[in-house]
Amino acid sequence: MASNSASQILAITKTAPYSKPMASRFLQSRRPYLNLCCLSQKFSNDNALFCLPNSKSFLLAKELEERNSNNHSPTLREICLDHVPGNVLRRLEEVGYLVPTDVQKEALPVLFSGNDCILHAQTGSGKTLTYLLLIYSQINPKKSAVQALIVVPTRELGMQITKVARMLAAARHMGPELEQKSYTVMALLDGGMLRRHKSWLKAEPPAIVVATIGSLSQLLEKQILKLDSLRVLVVDEVDFLFKSSKQVSSLRKLLTSYSSCNNRQTVFASASILQHRRFRHDCIQQKWTKGDVVHVHVNRIMPMPACLYHRFVICGRKAKHQVLLSLLQSDLPESGIIFVGEQSEKSKKSGQAPSTTAVIDFLRASYEGSLDILLLEEDMNFNSRAASLTVNVLYFFYD
Ligand SMILES: Nc1ncnc2c1ncn2[C@@H]1O[C@H](COP(=O)(O)OP(=O)(O)OP(=O)(O)O)[C@@H](O)[C@H]1O
Incomplete structure (x- = not known):
């Protein structure tokens, strides 16, 4: 975005x-x-x-x-059923997300089957919602630990993603899910109030953190933010992050030192990955992802x-x-x-x-x-x- x-x-x-x-x-x-x-x-x-x-x-x-004429191409609900909690699915429908975009149709089954993924599709193709649905399929709102981390290159992008994540998190709980706690989303972005975030992280770690690499690295180094329970790591605009020499060493460290690719699902998203075969090779070699990482490339916008x-x-x-x-x-x-x-x-x-x-x-x-x-x-x-x-x-x- x-x-x-x-x-x-x-x-x-x-x-x-x-x-x-x-x-x-x-x-x-x-x-x-x-x-x-x-x-x-x-x-x-x-x-x-x-x-x-x-x-x-x-x-x-x-x-x-x-x-109908395609002999039933699945709805977003059908793709997400049995993976994404019912209250989040209802929220999706309330805001009008009924039909999957091409990247959602291709990537969600891959992600729900547990694979790591390189999401390679144009701006506006629906990548954000794709990885957020994976995240909502994986996290447990009752658990007080950071379970999903989305790394972004800029504060503005972080704010937009946080807004969509919170919009889905605002799902109303009904019926048997009444007891469920709601999902908490923290925006840990450069220029924000790190002191307030520190107290929040200590008191009750949020389930989802959206972070720029600078702020994130500070809190990881001081061990205020811990990634022991991380289930999903998303790096959005990955080409941009890897291009910036200032951010690249922190990013490499994040991918290998603070949590292991074997214990989490890793998603890289970008509209442009110039040498995607080389990048996939590096992902496996450097242990940024597991060996089964799938490159989902969708490019069918007008x-x-x-x-x-x-x-x-x-x-x-x-x-x-x-x-x-x-x-x-x-x-x-x-x-x-x-x-x-x-x-x-x-x-x-x-x-x-x-x-x-x-x-x-x-x-x-x-x-x-x-x-x-x-x-x-x-x-x-x-x-x-x-x-x-x-x-x-x-x-x-x-x-
Ligand atoms: N299944 C859907 N149905 C209707 N609208 C959708 C759907 N998926 C995403 N959108 C809308 O499409 C817009 C673009 O989606 P999104 O931000 O996820 O794209 P993106 O691929 O992440 O873009 P960028 O590369 O800029 O980050 C958003 O406004 C989102 O609300």
């Missing part, structure tokens, strides 16, 4: 011709929502996904139809367009709405996203309307033809954002 600081997003579509092209694009592409996921992960800081009227239900209908056009327009503040309008009217995109900078404190204090409201009002009043405009905000409910849209134009709209 990657992030950027865009605060609010407007999604636009032309209303009238919306349903037909949208529907035919959905039908042509196997998994269009993954493209959207990529966009949202790349450009928003709280993995905003969003929904156009009916697009989600259309997608689900299409997936169900596909599953390709990038053959060419990308970039335009950079400089204009006076007063003219910018008008410039945006002329861009829209000359491009005539079927759909697009407009990223709008956050309102300044000064503008808030002077009682001005938020920048997004001003853009929406202006476009509604001035666009010739019909436009569907949605405002996507950070505090939107996960469900209302989790859906699909294919977008062919992005507008960044900043002061």
Whole structure:
């Protein structure tokens, strides 16, 4: 996952011709929502996904139809049944994860059968959920020990993963599982409050830790964090970590000194592993993984367009709405996203309307033809954002 600081997003579509092209694009592409996921992960800081009227239900209908015509391609629940606790599965469904992505379909059976794994698939293909489901299949919430560790290169990525892990951990316990304790997830990220984490680790170690290698190494060396009970070790963006000479020695130590690959399942995830055969060989040789490590390589997302056009327009503040309008009217995109900078404190204090409201009002009043405009905000409910849209134009709209 990657992030950027865009605060609010407007999604636009032309209303009238919306349903037909949208529907035919959905039908042509196997998994269009993954493209959207990529966009949202790349450009928003709280993995905003969003929904156009009916697009989600259309997608689900299409997936169900596909599953039937393919003589039953399994649902996420079917793949996870007997491995992932029922309350976590219910939570998955509550937030709309019903159909596995390609990487989930391929990797989960491998992981549930106990193999180590190199998850090699594009950004936004669903790797995070894949290894989190493995983790939830392995950890015991009643046990007070660190049982799963996810190592990430950056604080931002760590925060996003922690959010998804906690979202699954928020599973409600029902029936016989009522007695079950909930899963605890600690974010041990550079720039965080290490002193608070130390007390937490001593008092009641969390089941899952998401950590950057710097903070992690400090606590491992001081033996405040212990990995004796580690069941799953995930190294996300592994190519990135191995490229950084500062982090590589700590990473090697983590992989071999603090826990043994024979006592845990090890998962390496990345969108790009240049020499994957060499990397797999190293994993086995160096005892980072067991000898049965499986390289799951999934690369079936719609390709990038053959060419990308970039335009950079400089204009006076007063003219910018008008410039945006002329861009829209000359491009005539079927759909697009407009990223709008956050309102300044000064503008808030002077009682001005938020920048997004001003853009929406202006476009509604001035666009010739019909436009569907949605405002996507950070505090939107996960469900209302989790859906699909294919977008062919992005507008960044900043002061
Ligand atoms: N089975 C699914 N159904 C619907 N949405 C999904 C599913 N799996 C993942 N997603 C959504 O797709 C988006 C991308 O998933 P995820 O972050 O796991 O991808 P990733 O491969 O880890 O990306 P990166 O390489 O950037 O880390 C997320 O917003 C996630 O909520």
